[in-house]
Amino acid sequence: MKNMRISTWFKNPDNRLILLILAFSTLLLPFIAVSFFTFPSTDDYCHTLAVKDLGYWGYQEHYWKTWSGRYTGTLISATQPLIYESYTGYKIAPIVLLIVYVHAFIYFVRAFTLDKLTRWQTGLFAFLLLFTMLAEMPVISGYFYWYTGYYYTVADIGTLYFFGYLFRNYSKISRTNIAAMCFALILLVGMNEYTLVWLVILSGSLFFFSSITRKRIQWKELILALVALTFGILSVTAPGNFARAESGLYPTPLKYDLLFSLKNSFLWSIHNFTKMAPTLCLLTLVLIPYAARMYHSRQKNEFRFLFIHPAISILIFAGCLYLSYFPSYWSIAEPPNLRGQCIINFWTLLGWIFNVFVLIFWAMEKHDIKIITHVGVYKWVVGLYFLLLYSGNFNYRSAWSDLLTGRAKRYHEEMISRTEMVLNTKDYQIYVPKLKNLPYTILMPTGDMDPAWASVEKNNGCAEWYFGKKFFYK
Template sequence: MTTYSPSARSVTPLLLLFSFAVALPLVVLSFYNHPSPTDDYCFANTSMRYGFWQSQQIYYDGWSGRFFHNFLVHGSPLTFGWYEGYKIYPIVLLSLLALSFYAFASQWLYNAFVFNTKLAFAAGLFVGFVATLTSLSEYLYWYAGMACYSLSSVFLLFLLAVLLAHQRRGFGFEPGHLLLESLLILGIIGSSETSMVMVMSVLGMIAFGELVLRRRLSIATLILLVVGAIGCYYLISAPGNAIRMGSNPNSRDIPLTLLSSLQFAVGYVARQIFLTPLLPLSLLYVPVAYRLTANRPLPTYLRIHPLLALLHGAVTVLILISLHFYAVGVAPAYRLVNLINLVFWLSWGYNLTLLVVVFRPQPESWQRFARPITIVALLWVAVAIGTGPVLPMAYGDWISGRAAQYDQAMQERYNQMAQVGDDTARVSPLSVYPASLFMEDVKSDPNHLWNRCWADYYHKKTIVLKDSPAPTAH
């Protein structure tokens, strides 16, 4: 990302190499992916039994107001019996994620930098985010999780890119920009409550910046706030939300939520800073931020006081952490932490840029250290992603053959389930499963929801899991 020394010329190809190293096993593993007993079959059954539109109303009234998520899961490949779709959509999602990072990078840096710098910036973000996913399976390979959380992260990055492009044109009343922004906002809000907080935080920051610096709100901001408010209303007011919240006795405990969220946040921030490539990538980004903020006057979003931006980022991350404590009474699920990671990284980069605006050290004070800093930072990134949670697991599942064994075992199960005339399907537990792909199997209790949904999908009365040694986790 840096452009201030001969060694910096290697930053772009090396970050692209890191990106390839991260993406390669994820693409290969996609060809071994299968629908999960966790929710996938239940959504498909509802859609096949009651129809696509009626099933969404059933879920909206009876369980969840996530209207965009409901739209996607009730049109899943499983609904059409298209198992190959589960091998294709992870690749599509990964491609969209990479494209969204570049779209954001190209608009954030815009015409102040050449293509190579924008590409390096996007590659750094891609590597940092994907290589430190808390749960790879829930982000990339679980269809219900993709529809609820993963796609909203992609939409957020595209939204930021469109907002930046709109801002350069004065952030006025431009129907094309406003329509695209509104659709992205509604898609994000309709995905989950976590996504809702994510996007409303962005809109709130835009409105706050305009009020502080211009003493007024633009018509575009007002329109987007109204669109966001409408989306929030339909998400929060859904009858199903009250039913879902009421089913958990530990929900809505405010003292527990506040205390637990603060305790979780301390450990979370420490892990992000010291156990991810965040610091070395920040070192590579500082010279970029220095050049980005050189031209005056600065855009509105770069004239916010760093303390206010830091407070905004900290509050946003804390609220995202607290959502699961408030709703369920326990720490955020890994799929939620994946989204929190993205918000944390984006907020970190934004605040780092604002600090460069304020302090602006003279180039002479750090250019003589440019070469060793660049080399150390790149080595640090390589070590961080190589020892992180994703690469060892993904390459291990691929190279060891665990993913292939899992794929073969699932194909055998499908053949068994397709047999006619047997109302009870007795399946053996998987002898091995790839942790990068696998979430949950059917349960030993034939009345468990996952068993019943899988049985219904294949027109069986019950599915019984045979007594066998427990599968080996890797």
């Protein structure tokens, strides 16, 4: 009788939504809570000082010529709260990003499924995507808590909204839709080189294969492809990219070595994909019934974006994934940094989802294969796996640990004490206490360097330049 009451309670849609709200809250709680202890670090001080010295637009010109072609990224990194002497902004920003990140996933899922799923199913879909992404991030700190790196995070959020808008309007794209998507492409391509690679290839593939399938040039898709390609070239050929590559920061003879870049891009893409594979495979057990339901509930001209031959879709996905690593190996002979890998993992997740649905639609359309529309007993397997993943995953464990042990709070107190000491000391040379508390959730690991204020000899000494003093750590 008790089991029957539990089963009846769970079948109630309102009760299921309550469970989802609790699940989202539990997932986000430690990450939002530790946001209150975030502090500016490393490059945040450099960008603040540059904007103060050069002005907002002077800063854009300077970085375009000397460091980076990420024309949208520099617009973001130049909005440092420290420019206005605000430390509170560094605590508010990650909270806002986390909340918007959740909304972006929900928006994406609703558009991708064209609202064919129930509210409970849509929420669960979005929750599993968010859960997977947070678990598979190689570094949480540089993605959500480092202000200078927000052009990575904002790019992924913008990508979710972009594709959500595209899927929602795909059956009948108007001129207004094209204009809006072109504007979005211009902004997204200028965020970072990883987003650039994916969007340029995907928009070009959309035009090429749409034209081949319909046996005539698809002008709207061509416009999107040309916009992405034009601004991609503009970003890649910026003088700042060349200046950074030749700056001496990466003094290796393997730069611009084609064979080295091709080989290592392939090996590293396989290496990182296999890390995500177990979680993606378990996630697929939930996606397959959802795809089958969507196929059966479709109306005329709906889900046209999923009716593509899986060989083409998988080839494009694999090609994009491989090429994501090439720019890094080509320019600096190293794999992408951890923040860049976060973006690659993000695209891997989206690409995997898309291909699962393409395969299911193709199997049901071309071969009339009967596919289950309910997870059935597999839901317990999936549930157990994600529960074990949550309890053992470093990102989730460290977030709770940083919060509950007080490590994040003590770190914040140390940084306040450091800052006050520097501001109140007139001497040029200052002995700064080494950090005793290193919360991995909000502070990027830097080996033997000080993760918050590196010295002049290490990591350019941004804090030293900002405060105009020389630090020695004791």
